Amino acid sequence: MIMGPLARALDDRLRLSPITRRALAKIFPDHWSFMLGEIALYSFIALILTGVYLTFFFDASSADRVYQGSYAPLDGATTSAAYASTVRLSWDVRAGLLIRQTHHWAALAFVAAIVLHLSRIYFTGAFRKPRELNWLIGVTMLALALANGFTGYSMPDDLLSGLGLRIITSVVESIPLVGTWLAALALGGEFPSDEMIPRIFITHVLLVPAILVALISLHLGILVRQKHSQFPGPGRTEHNVVGSRFWPGYTLRTLALFAWVLAVLFALGGLVQINPVWLYGPFAPAESSSPAQPDWYVAWGDGALRLFPPWEFRIGGYLVPAPFFPGVVLGGLSFVALYLWPFIERWCTRDRRPHQLLDRPRNHPVRVGIGVGALTFYVVLVVAAGDDILARLLRVPVYDLLALFRVLVLVLPIVTGVLAFLIARALCRGEAASLGELTRADLRRGARPAPRRPTGEDEPEVPVRHRPGERIELWPQGEVWRWRYRNEAGQLTLTNNRAVTSEEEAVETARLAYPGVDRVVVPGPPPPPARALRVALRRWGRATAAGSLLVAALLGRRRERRRRRDGEDEPPPPEQADAISGGGDPT
């Protein structure tokens, strides 16, 4: 390997191997819901890659420019440089439209992944001690993602983006006392100012992404330091993490996910049109388009602006206009509630212990009820942002729909919240393993008032002496020591994630992971079942006969096999296995 000497040279100077070995052995729990955050990460990387490409062609200026290019309806038209360059990027720069649309789809996917990730953290209680800090960082990143999506949407200076910007400016101006100053501070003048687009641009491509990169690093750093949480299960305790090692299993899997994300985003970017600004036309202060809908992640704000009644009032002669409540107050309260949730819950449940084991959502019916109710509220708002389109599709008057939504937004969250609460309780008390298996008896049991169990108490861990058949096996492997956890009853074997240098260290780590479980020294892992030579020969024969396998395939497989051989625990040679006999745990 060429890498060998280089790696050794680096290691000699930086002493990397201990850190690297531990890092490569980091355990990732095997549950799909742990992949949501990664989808967000990979969408963000896609955003940076495509976004940097866009900056080479996008001209962030509101100065007049004549568009000349292959989009005939606008050829020769004078528009802002931002708009003209976006149309040029879409029509005249090769692959420009692909990258631009992929950027936009990636933005939608990014926010969606963050919201799903956040929901998973919420419903499983992963935000509890010691992970509150990462919850706060996560909520901040959600806010920044929304902000960057909005600024991105506003940059091309087309009619829709201009309308959106005008609305958000009005919302900012509605803030009592300081609103008009804040808006002027942001825009450098009255809407639409010439400074607007350059400022939005620098916010979009530098400020917010830089903060996001810093926060993502912090988020992941804390994650590594605190290690993953995990769902309860056999062999899983508050003192260990069970799953796949980072190298090689998880590395391959997460790279596969990265490639999936890129594949889906480029497929969308190539095949599904999004934000065709050339159809909307350039922004003009006296024009508006109908229908006018924002991207989905700001639609809840738009829906709230539509539903909130025309209430405004004066304080000492000063006006508090209607958009203040759905725009500023609702948005502000939403984020304050998100930020405070871990602390609110801790205050309600008086649960101050650290948690490495996650809750199954059903075990916290109140949390589930509140979460489902809140999600319903925002979903109704998002749907309400399309009330004009719905009205046109359903052929009903838009104001009837508006009235309906005004009721729904208040009633539906309560209905779904209570339902979710009852279902969670039915699942929690009954025997059903999943929603589909719920019986009527379970539901009835769920509806009955609770036999008061102190909330926030987890099921206490079963003491070791009541869990027979568990043991830790340690064995030397050449110079180093390994151990594994065996559970005869559950037919479960979990190997420790890395080799350690001494028996003491092996005992120490095993004791940390499984306090109180007995330890024995064994000869080594069972040898893999031997294969009949004949079978193997026949297989080789067939492979050779199939011969047409391509060179690349063969090479890849050979290399793969070698890596596997090097990385795997080799079974000890027979003489070694004979030499060591099982013995009791010295400690």
Next chain:
Amino acid sequence: MSGQTPSKSERAASRRIAVAFLVSAAGAVGFAVTYGLNGGTQWEGVCLAVAFAGLAVGLAVWSRRLVPVGGYVEEHEGFVPPPAEQAMTAAVFRAPESPTRRWGLLAALGFALTALGVAALFPLRSLLPWDRQRPTRSLKDTPWGPGIRLVDDQGRPLRPDDVPADTMVAVFPEGSIDVGDAPAFAVRLNPERFIRQPAGGHLGGLVVWSLLCTHAGCPVRLYLKGAGRVLCPCHQSSFDLLAGARPIAGPAARPLPGLPIEVGPDGFLRATGDFTAPPGAGFWSRP
């Protein structure tokens, strides 16, 4: 495993992985060719998607079939540091020479840093429009004023006859077509149907109102013929022009401001003053 021939399933998996990577490479080549031939956005997207999907399938099969999934455990130390560690760390900060013991100096340092922080806020002022008016003033004032002629979106001055019955014509102050808060619209209505007089008055049924919705400032560009109503496409506020442009549905709370107009000596329409109220969305110090 070492010294053993790969199992049948392992070899089948290897084959699938290799094929997937080949498909990926084909996708990449396809992308390059499509780009070279200017084959269009769709094909570029499909090729790149195939390239990445091939990678994804290959890596995913690899991770599932050729390396162990799960089956490992790592100890978790917990996060309560041993009391001795905690005490030793705290002792470092409490040592006699430790700066944290000099309260007086710390207070002075804090004062200096606060002053520096506040001073650093001053340059933010430059983000405001420096030599122009206070923001609230500029929101209240528009380019309209006595004698300003009404022009259409091409800058042509308008005569009363240029506004046909029952349509909406966007009008602008002459010389300031692009100013954000200036756009207005003229309509010709039957004065006998007025339930309430327009705030800015009318010229034989010809009325001019601000075009900006009083909810959040979108132009109210949808005119409902016959009904004498305008609708805002942003959040569906509608305004009854026959009742002084009062909001009758949706989230807007205030009527559209009117523009007082007259016919000048040259026969063209002109304003006799600014809007009857600041146009567009509300704000704190809006009269």
